[in-house]
Amino acid sequence: MTDTVFVLVGTRKGAFIAASDPARREWSLKGPFCETWPINHVIADPATGTVYAAGGNEWFGPAVWASKDRGETWTHSSAGLAYAAGETPIKAVWSLAIRDGVLYAGVEPAGLFRSTDGGETWSHVAGLRDHPSRPQWQPGGGGLILHSIVLHPRDPGQIWVGISSAGVFHTFDGGETWSPRNRGTRADYMPEDQRYPEVGQCVHCIVMAPGNPDRLYQQNHCGMYRSDDGGVTWESIEEGLPSTFGFPAAAHPRDPDQLFLAPLNGDIQGRFMPDAKGAIWRTRKGGTAWEAKREGLPQENAYFGVLRQAMATDRLEPAGVYFGTNSGTLYASADEGDSWAALAHHLPVITSVETVVMPA
C-alpha cells in the first residue's frame, strides 16, 4: 500500500491537514478543524493514526481534540486538565508528545499533564510545578507556556521540557523530580553579571537528534545551542547564522548532525526574515557550519516569522522539510531544504507544523 505524507498544521483558527503521496509534489488540504479554535499543536500517533490537536479557546478554555479518522470527525476533552481550585486556571494547551500510547500535554500556565487513554482523561505530572524554582518562573511574550516536550525514545522515565521563560528541565523518574538543564545558555535580558542563571532562560524550542538521545538542539531567545550530554551542558552553535534569534528547530529524521533553523532578524527589530529575504538555515555538521536554503522562497518583502512549533521534517528519503509562517503560508521542501514551494497560502497564523507518514 502506498504511503501518504500528512502535514498537520495548527493555526489561530483551527487545525488543517495536508496530504500527498511520497513524491510530495501535489497536495490536498482539508480544514479548518476543531471548530476553528486556536490550535497550538497538532500531532499524530504513528501507531494508531489518531490525530491530536491541542489548543485553548477564549470562551471555552483548554482542550485536547482527537480524530481517529484523519480529521473527518473530532472529539474533545479537558477532563482532569486542571490545577487545584484557587490556582490560576489553565488557559490553553500548548504542546503534545506521545510515546507507547502515553500522551503528554504542556499547558499555560506552565505545567505538564499525562493521559493513558488517548486524551479522554488527564492527570497532572505535579512534580514539575513542585520544583523550588517555580516562584521565579516568568512568562515570556507568549505567556508562561510549556511548549517543548521531548521524550526519550527508549527510557520512559526521561522527559525534557522547555518553558518560556523558565528554561529546560529534565526528569529521570517519569516526572516525580526535575532538574534544570540550562548550563551554558544565555539570558541576555538579565544584568550583565547574571546572564547564565540556573533557571530563567527563554528557551524557544528543543528537539532531539535522531538515534542519539544525548544530543539535543535548542533555539533560544538568546542563541542557538547543541548539547551532547542530554542538556547538562549546552554549547553555542550560532556562529555563521545571521542572528541569534528565532523560534523553531527541526531535526533530520536520520542524521543527528543535520538540523534546520529559521533565524529571524532579532527580537527588537520586527522578528521577520533577515533583510526580508526568506531562508531556512541548514547544518550537516552539528551546527559548526551553516548554509542558507533560499531556492523557491521569496527574496524580497518577506516580512514573515516562523513560530516555535511551526517547522518539521518527515521520515521519507530524502527527508521533507516543512514550515508555516505567521502570515499563513505553508512551505514544503521534498529535498532536505534544497528547494521550496508553497503548499498553501492565506491560512490563519500558523502556530505548528508536524508530519506523519502512514498508509493511505
Add this chain to the structure above:
Amino acid sequence: MDSLAPDPKPVAAEPRRPVCVRLPAALAPLFPDAPRRLEVEAATVSDLVDALDARWPGMRDRICDSTPAIRRHMNVFVDGERVGLDAPLPPGADVFILTAISGG
C-alpha cells in the same frame, strides 16, 4: 380532642418548576446532541451547570474554569441579570448562557 376539627390534609410537595436554559451557538457543535434550549431543575447556577455536565460530559469545563468560576469570556444571565456560579435560580427562571463579544 375536638372531633369537629378537620383532619389536616396531606400537603403535596409542589414540584419545583424547572428553569428554561438557552445555550450559546458556539457551544452546540462541541456537544452535537445538545439542544439550544432546554428545561432543567436546578436551585443554583452551579447546580444547573452540574446538571448540564451530567447529560453532556465535559460541558462544565467549557462554561466554568477550575477557580471555580464562570469563564472570563462567558456570561450567565438569570431573568436579565448577569450572575455568578453561586446565584440562586428562582423557579421558572429564564437563563441565558452566552459567549461574550470579547472572546472570539
